[in-house]
Amino acid sequence: MAAQQKTGVSLEDARRVIAAAEKKAQEIGQPMNIAVADEGANLVAFIRMPGAWIGSIDISQKKAFTSRAFDISTKDLAKHSQSGSQFFGIHASNDGKIMIFAGGIPLKSGDTVVGSIGVSGGSGDQDHAVAEAGVAAF
Amino acid sequence: MAAQQKTGVSLEDARRVIAAAEKKAQEIGQPMNIAVADEGANLVAFIRMPGAWIGSIDISQKKAFTSRAFDISTKDLAKHSQSGSQFFGIHASNDGKIMIFAGGIPLKSGDTVVGSIGVSGGSGDQDHAVAEAGVAAF
Amino acid sequence: MAAQQKTGVSLEDARRVIAAAEKKAQEIGQPMNIAVADEGANLVAFIRMPGAWIGSIDISQKKAFTSRAFDISTKDLAKHSQSGSQFFGIHASNDGKIMIFAGGIPLKSGDTVVGSIGVSGGSGDQDHAVAEAGVAAF
């Protein structure tokens, strides 16, 4: 079972990750926007499921950007970004591309972050759960 | 010939359109960014083929937006948008989302525009040809 | 004690400041983005250390801008910028260039601020410590 180390996220990878996340979203009955970015934080693939929020097209892509930009889930980043916490104000950086609520998770190869997934269309818990399903398929 | 009228672009439609465009891009040997938007000019699906230009992630999506925003191919819009022509300056509108060079084409149901495809990653002629292949699959 | 008063930050100064900060970052084992700005709050030099967060390219430069823009460390500015404090909302000014968390420190000649350093890539405490090492070399 010598798992091959990935150095990035291929289109094939991205489609597999999206398919797994889409399946999870269908199971929980909440249509989602799902985005996958690569090691350079650039978008590889995206889908909007039927009925998913239009405003979350942008958010899902920015959650993917954020998770790769700081190598952290946006759920965890959220904790540090509230008023009174060490990164409060980070959402004003990077020309408004930083999302500080749950739904973005890094994609790792071993300990190295090589890309990310961003999900938006439901509650924070739903978005995070769907993103996790995508991560598991990577 | 009771062709069913479409009123929009489903995710299934978008994937079929993208698959046809991707096949065309592979045939001409030029990796592309391919985006499909719906009747509201909002993104439905997107892929970046391996090796496709990073700067064209944005452009392909904006070509799709533009083609639905004005119900015209960006190749045709380009003719009216050069210095000295009637729409010169239109690229400064809509917060910079208007692309005025070839690669975006409306998706029609009968005579009605119900969505669009945007392709970016090669010459204007290549982008337009790949977009046409996508349109043919819709 | 005829210390020569500096009236600004030269490229040579900036490189020395960055080298000292880089050395500190290596010592604490956290790769950083490090930026130095001059008396006009304009960038003089910047480096991203291998593995440093992509999202912090922007933040380090904006921390440097902020520290010179208000002649204050971003750690101190943070105290006044939380919800309920006197400068809450300042991060929305200056086209999004204001960072209100630790990592930016003014560079002074005597009592006069003549430039600044901005560091981003770790916790607030780490960023501030690396910035202090840069200041000490100025």
Place this chain on the structure above:
Amino acid sequence: MAAQQKTGVSLEDARRVIAAAEKKAQEIGQPMNIAVADEGANLVAFIRMPGAWIGSIDISQKKAFTSRAFDISTKDLAKHSQSGSQFFGIHASNDGKIMIFAGGIPLKSGDTVVGSIGVSGGSGDQDHAVAEAGVAAF
């Protein structure tokens, strides 16, 4: 002389490229802003030489972005981006980050673009010449 294939641009690479470009700028007597980006089009290092235009801090970084975003020199891109040409209007894409005048050149490893340099501070010919000196050191 089995040249090792690079897969990106290290900080060490960037500093060497910048040093060579800086030397060229000194030779022609025109202070420059010099930026180097990596394979993801993200900034690795930047310097502003004493007396270089403040407005070119931004331009040099965006020329580097553009050259990697489209795998082309901005001098060549300029030819295709004038009114009447196939890419006219491309400067409105990517949130204003596309520069369509000389000074940006890709950094290649064999035939693969793995990064870029962007130079701004003089005439188009000067900027391009300084960028070429940087490329030669890569």
